[in-house]
Amino acid sequence: MASARRMLRPGVTAPVVLLRALVFLLPCVALGLALPQRPHWAVLLGVPVSAAAWARSVDHAVGIVPLVLVGGWWASHGAVDWKALVVAVLLLGAHVAALLLSYGPETLVVDRRLARLWAGRVLLALVPVPLTWLAVRELDPGWAPSWLWLVTGGATVVLLLATARLTRSQPA
Amino acid sequence: MISWRPTPALVRACLLAFGGVTGGVALGQEVLVVLAAPFAVLAAMGLAGRPHTAPKVSARLDHYRLHEGQATTSRLVVDDLAGVEHVTRVAAAAPHVATQPLHGAAGGLVDAGLPTVVSSPRRWGRRAVGAERVALTSAWAGWRWGPVDLPEHGFSVLPQTAPYDSRAEVPQPDGLVGRHRSRRIGSGTEFEGIRHFAAGDRLKRINWPVSLRTGDLHVITTRAEQDASVWIVVDGLRDIGVSGGIDGASSTLDLTVRAAAALAEHHVRTGDRVGLLVLAADGARVPLGSGPRHLHRLQGTLARVRTEARSVAPERLDLGAGAGSVVHVLSPMFFTPLVTATVSLQRSGASVVVIDTIGDAMSGAGADRLALPSLAARMQKVERDDRLQRLAALGTPVVPWRGPGTLDTVLRQLARRGQVPKVRA
Numbered sequence: 001m002a003s004a005r006r007m008l009r010p011g012v013t014a015p016v017v018l019l020r021a022l023v024f025l026l027p028c029v030a031l032g033l034a035l036p037q038r039p040h041w042a043v044l045l046g047v048p049v050s051a052a053a054w055a056r057s058v059d060h061a062v063g064i065v066p067l068v069l070v071g072g073w074w075a076s077h078g079a080v081d082w083k084a085l086v087v088a089v090l091l092l093g094a095h096v097a098a099l100l101l102s103y104g105p106e107t108l109v110v111d112r113r114l115a116r117l118w119a120g121r122v123l124l125a126l127v128p129v130p131l132t133w134l135a136v137r138e139l140d141p142g143w144a145p146s147w148l149w150l151v152t153g154g155a156t157v158v159l160l161l162a163t164a165r166l167t168r169s170q171p172a
Numbered sequence: 173m174i175s176w177r178p179t180p181a182l183v184r185a186c187l188l189a190f191g192g193v194t195g196g197v198a199l200g201q202e203v204l205v206v207l208a209a210p211f212a213v214l215a216a217m218g219l220a221g222r223p224h225t226a227p228k229v230s231a232r233l234d235h236y237r238l239h240e241g242q243a244t245t246s247r248l249v250v251d252d253l254a255g256v257e258h259v260t261r262v263a264a265a266a267p268h269v270a271t272q273p274l275h276g277a278a279g280g281l282v283d284a285g286l287p288t289v290v291s292s293p294r295r296w297g298r299r300a301v302g303a304e305r306v307a308l309t310s311a312w313a314g315w316r317w318g319p320v321d322l323p324e325h326g327f328s329v330l331p332q333t334a335p336y337d338s339r340a341e342v343p344q345p346d347g348l349v350g351r352h353r354s355r356r357i358g359s360g361t362e363f364e365g366i367r368h369f370a371a372g373d374r375l376k377r378i379n380w381p382v383s384l385r386t387g388d389l390h391v392i393t394t395r396a397e398q399d400a401s402v403w404i405v406v407d408g409l410r411d412i413g414v415s416g417g418i419d420g421a422s423s424t425l426d427l428t429v430r431a432a433a434a435l436a437e438h439h440v441r442t443g444d445r446v447g448l449l450v451l452a453a454d455g456a457r458v459p460l461g462s463g464p465r466h467l468h469r470l471q472g473t474l475a476r477v478r479t480e481a482r483s484v485a486p487e488r489l490d491l492g493a494g495a496g497s498v499v500h501v502l503s504p505m506f507f508t509p510l511v512t513a514t515v516s517l518q519r520s521g522a523s524v525v526v527i528d529t530i531g532d533a534m535s536g537a538g539a540d541r542l543a544l545p546s547l548a549a550r551m552q553k554v555e556r557d558d559r560l561q562r563l564a565a566l567g568t569p570v571v572p573w574r575g576p577g578t579l580d581t582v583l584r585q586l587a588r589r590g591q592v593p594k595v596r597a
Contacts, residue, residue, distance in 0.1 A: 075195065103258060109279075111279060128209040
């Protein structure tokens with residue numbers, strides 16, 4: 001334990017290292033759930049490399065790459081089985097771990113109250129996952145009226161525009 | 173322009189949520205919708221939590237006058253915390269300033285109070301404290317204000333007064349009031365003797381028990397109490413050794429300044445008039461004075477002592493001191509002109525004591541004895557020891573600084589020397 005502490009950079013605490021490890025490992029584990037099927041070599045290479053870059057710099061835009069790669073591979077795989085639920089939890093875990101690290105520099109001690117707050121929020125965010133999973137599995141798209149897809153597409157576009165407007169910086 | 177900006181986490185959540193939903197609908201990949209569902213919640217909550225305020229951030233220190241080793245707390249002031257959930261502060265590292273938290277990064281939820289940063293200067297001198305970056309984060313980590321750079325506060329850290337006390341009286345007290353016992357009889361409280369009553373004696377001086385026992389009036393005689401003028405000469409020409417602050421090793425300048433502060437405090441509290449002469453490139457001279465305000469002035473002057481390579485030792489010490497003054501020269505004595513100036517001062521009638529402040533700066537423990545720097549240091553020390561021996565041979569006492577009682581023996585000897593009858597040619 002003492003030798004492990006010496007390997008850390010000055011001021012970096014064990015919880016910070018643990019969170020960085022989670023940022024790296026969780027996308028890799030989410031991809032590893034595909035075994036025994038073997039993903040494409042580009043995905044096999046891309047996920048660990050981009051996850052490592054994300055763990056090193058948690059605020060970097062590269063953070064979206066491992067999530068998109070893993071999600072994309074599971075989408076191409078096509079099966080909505082129980083593993084999709086686990087993958088959703090793992091990807092959300094990696095995102096929240098990076099988010100907790102992004103509150104400050106690596107020498108900032110992880111606040112326990114903040115970690116507890118986010119643990120509750122993760123549980124809240126996971127609520128729609130099983131509902132969506134059940135809906136996707138049990139509802140037959142063929143029974144849905146044709147206008148439903150148009151409405152869904154239109155709503156998505158509206159939401160995108162609203163988000164773009166909301167995220168635009170406003171001068172103080 | 174500082175404004176509330178979306179955090180990378182919010183941007184990531186938005187892209188994943190909308191990309192997943194769009195991909196799921198457009199491509200018919202239901203898994204994407206399942207994977208995007210939790211990110212949709214985070215994105216929605218983050219977007220909804222956007223604050224609409226323009227907070228003004230500042231920080232203030234609890235204290236602006238510190239001795240080395242003391243600490244002050246930097247408190248954050250934010251005029252409007254509406255919508256702010258978390259505050260992060262990162263104090264800039266400054267030489268010889270320790271912070272708590274250890275690496276200067278503090279953060280916490282706003283409802284638990286704004287985080288504080290404690291700074292403690294570990295060495296006297298000009299120090300900068302308070303430079304930091306502050307970031308405010310909204311609920312669900314959606315938006316961030318800053319980081320805002322806050323300016324530093326520069327102030328002089330006063331030297332810690334090393335524990336010092338002396339029971340010896342200064343050799344030639346010359347003032348009117350003070351705590352030193354005069355050689356002359358006067359109206360003090362120090363008992364000198366009992367003698368027969370004489371015309372002019374005050375009635376309150378009559379000692380009634382002795383008068384009743386002997387049948388004649390007797391009075392108590394006391395010694396007058398006088399103050400002394402003390403000059404402290406600080407050698408700031410060079411700083412030898414490495415300063416580890418108050419917790420580590422002391423350089424020669426550390427020892428000199430701390431010893432001077434201790435002597436100044438002791439003499440001011442005793443009621444003496446104390447003056448200060450700093451020998452440095454930008455030297456300073458504080459005339460004789462007394463009282464707490466004068467002590468603050470002396471400590472402030474000591475805190476501003478800086479060494480520079482262009483410093484040159486003076487040929488003479490111009491104190492304007494009279495024959496009755498006591499002069500403490502605090503120096504490691506690396507310069508021959510300073511030795512000459514000290515001897516000249518001694519010969520002008522002042523009671524000069526040289527306090528050697530070399531300390532452990534040239535002990536060279538663990539160094540390679542045959543290395544060139546080690547050899548040069550030893551040669552310098554041999555020359556220095558020779559100078560001090562010649563100084564002592566010329567009648568100027570030299571004592572190493574040891575803290576309490578350093579000057580007791582020397583001052584008593586000087587006092588006795590002052591009482592010996594002198595034959596002048």
